[in-house]
Amino acid sequence: MSTILRGLQFYPGKTVIHKLDPRVKLVISLLLMATAALYLEVTIITIVVVIEALLSIVAKVFSRWARTVYGAAPLIILVFIANFLFKLSMPGQSLSFQSIYESLRLAYRLVAFLASFSIFFLTTTPEELGMALTKMKVPYMYTFAFISAIRFTPILAEELQSIVDAQKSRGLELEKGNMITRLRRYIPILVPLMVNVLRRSYELAEAIEVKCFGAKKNRTYLKELKMTTKDWITLSASIVLFTVAICIRYFSRISIP
């Protein structure tokens, strides 16, 4: 789980990919996902994954990108097994190489999905994401909620650790007991956490009040997203490639392995 999370964290970078407008990156991720959705053929999926790998190399985040994919392995295996068993339960199906292959392909497609979004998150700061949301006319309330979530999650995580430490030091043993007794043991963790969150919200509300939050309806912004030539070119190229992919899928007779 933590490997997947680490693959989603942002690390600062100055590559071409990092500098692209986040909206363009979002579109690229979506197009890659859509391409993977259109095709089940292994060759095409592999092409998609290879494109993603190349992008991650250009962005110098290859090892972290690979780690996300690797970290998702349990999930992918789960999907494979679930799909295979489902297939078997259908009337007329039997254990054959064909059915294994089909389930594998489905799971493999999932890899392409996850990998495409990983690139986006690895090269976009939450701030840029916030700016993208604002530019797309999302009401500020929601963007602010999103940024605050990113801002305060590490702090809450620390707080949680603090509480766990304190209660363990009072003799609380979380590992012991069956399911039901174990749940009760989490009360000394959850109650203080809730109280802490509530208290913090109060202090935050005060601080935000003195920073004039909500004072004016037409909020201004220090930074704004602007599409550059590079952005437009990248965007156009991606759309063209995607269109080609659709055409091959629906209009050609080429059979693909």
Added chain:
Amino acid sequence: MIVFENVEYVYPNGFKALNGINLEVNSGEVVALMGENGAGKTTLLKHLNGLLKPTSGRVLIDGVDTRHSTVASLSRKVGIVFQNAEDMFFSPTIQEEIAFALNNFHFPGDVIKKRVDWALKFMELEEYGEKSPFLLSGGEKKRLALAIILAWSPDIVALDEPTVGQDILQKEKMIQIIRQANQQGKTIIISSHDVEFIAELKPRIILMSKGRIVRDGPSEEVLTDIPVLQECRLLPPQIVSLTSKLDFLGLKPKLARPEEVANEIARRVRHLVNYS
């Protein structure tokens, strides 16, 4: 009683917080861990009850290796009062809050009642027994945190920054409590950067910087070693600062009571008058 043998600790993110700690604390000592934020004080404290286990070296509490014990069993002997201890309350009443640890440590029911009553009395919270811990004032909450730990009478009591945000009266009370607990035979470890508070208490001082112990000795020696204090980003107590800057009068940096310093200055002043 407490032994650290070549202890090193590296956090999961790679940060080396403890870099070769060798330490021995005997039963009944009062020891202060001092140093700037990030020097490793809290990390060291967490090794006392096994919350953290050394990545290299070992920690022995009364001869027991912490790597082979659970936090629960070590906590029976080592009570740690963390900095934001007020953030660990969850019970409907203060009595239940104090009884929580006693239940976890399998104290018999009648003993629990006695201990809860004693702890409330000792920390001057008797009138609040049935009250909710969340309704206490800041100072009262801190007292409750102490009551909770003292109730199960650990041999070793560790306090992490006990004076943060406290006024002078609360600090004086804290010194009294520490002295009383020590008189009852407890070993006390305090992590603090409140130099004046420590100067008042005059414990053995262990100075830490960047995960190492830089100085280990009595208060009179460590708190007058101004260069080492500055190296650890600590300001010396005012009295020490004053006496060191009055070197032209013949004074040396010293940790003394204001009255003694006043007499010393008066003596030198009269001396000069007699020779002028």
Added chain:
Amino acid sequence: MREVNLEINEGEFVILAGRSGCGKSTLLRCFNGLIPHFYDGEMIGKVEVCGLDTRQHPPYILSQYAGMVFQNPDNQLFALTVEADIAFALENLSFPRDEIKKRVNQALEIMGIEELRDKSTLELSGGQKQKVAIASILAMHPKILLLDEPTSSLDPFSAKQLIDTIIDLNQKHRITILIAEHRLEMLLPYASRIIIIDNGRIVLDGNPREILEKHDVIPYGVSVPRIVKVVTYLKKTLNNSLIPWTPLSVEEFVDIIRRWEKK
């Protein structure tokens, strides 16, 4: 608060002192409209800040005259980078972009934290966070700065750095300072006034030197610097002409002795 009558002039450096729970935090909140607008309760009487009646103006107006900095560094930083946080209040007030840029640069410069501009707020030390918090308030160009125990969670070195910056704000930039604090030794030599509060009432109000000379402030939960105690004992043994006025810092003390020695 009980029967508080108070007048503070521009450029003053005022310490609010007293035991925990005495009412200093409450008093501070009267100056920026949090009382009466943010808190429930009853307010009797009138508070005027820079000519504005606090009952008639909302906190977002008053905060542009009297900005407030709180105790917990984490609970007053909202953005993910330092620059974004300093701009936050100005964005909320719909300032034009150029003006925001200008003020952010100014604030970074005044607080001496230009190198932190692009840093993530999650990576900063406690002292750095508090400096950013002050900078984000300074961006609104308030005439008054209200500080509620800003050094509470900082180690002594960072606390001293922060206090030195605050003193600078008062001496170089003429910002009126109202600071509630327990750690007084570093502040006393620079304060023009100390107000001691006990149980919601002002019990002492005046020049720090005089107050500490003439009164026993410890029962009010106010810590007396050790050197002042030394001075009290010295005055008993020697005649008063040696120590004409009460030094509030080690430097002042040493200075007095040196001058006397020269004579």
